[in-house]
Amino acid sequence: MHYRLALVAVATLFACKTAGMQETNPERGASSASTGQASQIDENAKRMVAQGRDIFRDDTFGSEDYFGAALKLHQAIAGEKNGGVGGGVSPKTALSVGLKVDAERVPGPVAAGIKSGAVSLDDPASTLALLKVNAVVGVKGMFQGDRLSSLGITCAFCHSTVDDSFAPGIGKRLDGWPNRDLNVGAIVSLAPDLSPITKLLGVDEATVKKVLGSWGPGKFDAELNVDGKAFRPDGKAAATLLPAAFGLAGVNLHTYSGWGSVTYWNAYVANNEMQGKGVFFDPRLDDRSKFPVAARTGFGHRKSNDDRITSKLAALQFYQLAIPAPTPPPGSFDGAAAARGKTLFEGKARCATCHVPPLYTEPGWEMHTAEEVGVDDFQAKRSPDERYRTTPLRGLFAHAKGGFYHDGRFADYAAVIDHYDGFLRLGLDGREKSDLQQFLKSL
């Protein structure tokens, strides 16, 4: 083998010389070695995407010990007739609080039964059947025989939806699309035992229910567990909209207030929101005045002996960075108006000074004070850097439901454009505003 390689090398050298080259190309060895490495990299990328997809869709990180064993949510879903408590949750109820069903995981006969009505959408037993085939997006049931014995959640719970191709709420999975129908608060409220939350926050059950009830569809409060702030000074819920987990490559800091990179935030959420088992380090959370709950519980120094998170972070991050922002459906915007809107976006309207194309956020440290974007600083102040991150705008159409800005304060495209027009004194006329709107829809 070595002997043959040497022969090839000598032959190559000779060939170069005879071809009149002064010297052998010093890159040569490296580049032929890199063909091997290149395919290694390609293989690795493929493997990471596949692993990351599985983790994103189906890994609970051990969160069943929280949602199942502690909150006993599985009992409320099963209902008394199926070994749980209360009336149970029918597929109809599950769909009404925004849960989605992955049609590709529903076996043919069950799908046919749903279409024909033979599988009742009013019967909690049908929900159990869907959980058993792992078809409820982001919710993983654990079974002992036919009995639902526990339940955990996955990233897809909040960050995937379906395309409704089978029926409303039932269809093909769309990873990274935030589920703006999902009423996380209403779902958690179903739990027969809310004491893990009352204990963590040091409040009574009625208060916890009031907080969960204040979020509404498409929202969740990812900072409540660190600062205990459930309401803003104006009395409105402190929750934020579920953001997109697509189109994130090239973007430096993540979350509305820029807590860290994708992998930072994945570790934060898997440990802190999903209550999975892992290791998490962030001494910024030791700040007692800003993060009283985290400082008290030592969340910034979490270390489980049974770490089910850390080994998954690399592939999980890789997968999210691989999810492209979706393309708006044909006919969903006016192309000529969008082209005029692009000129405005990059010129008179000054949007591109922060939303730099093609990332539509700033390369670099993409953070701004609340004053710079003309809103209050409540949510910014709940984060280490106390600023808002310039939202990457690609695929905006996929999360227009629920409104814009971190809390959805601007109900639609027109409202967010009016805000900038007034705040930045842009002096846009009606047609310019509508062109800009078409451009935002085209992103």
Ligand code: HEC
């Ligand atoms: C209960 C709902 C929920 C679950 C489960 C959840 N997230 Fe999130 N996620 C949110 C919310 C809400 C935010 C916004 C937080 C903020 O800005 O303060 C967020 C933010 C993010 C972001 C930042 C997006 C951006 O615009 O920069 C990423 C990436 C993300 N989550 C990925 C994940 C992954 C991966 C998992 C699983 C480990 C996960 N999330 C689990 C609700 C959830």
Ligand code: HEC
């Ligand atoms: C000074 C920097 C800056 C400028 C200029 C700017 N933006 Fe923004 N933009 C931001 C920041 C920061 C956010 C996040 C605010 C939040 O979530 O509270 C944002 C959010 C948005 C959102 C909401 C995205 C979402 O998913 O909720 C839209 C839409 C938007 N900007 C469009 C525009 C348009 C159109 C212009 C020009 C008229 C513009 N921006 C100018 C910084 C800027």
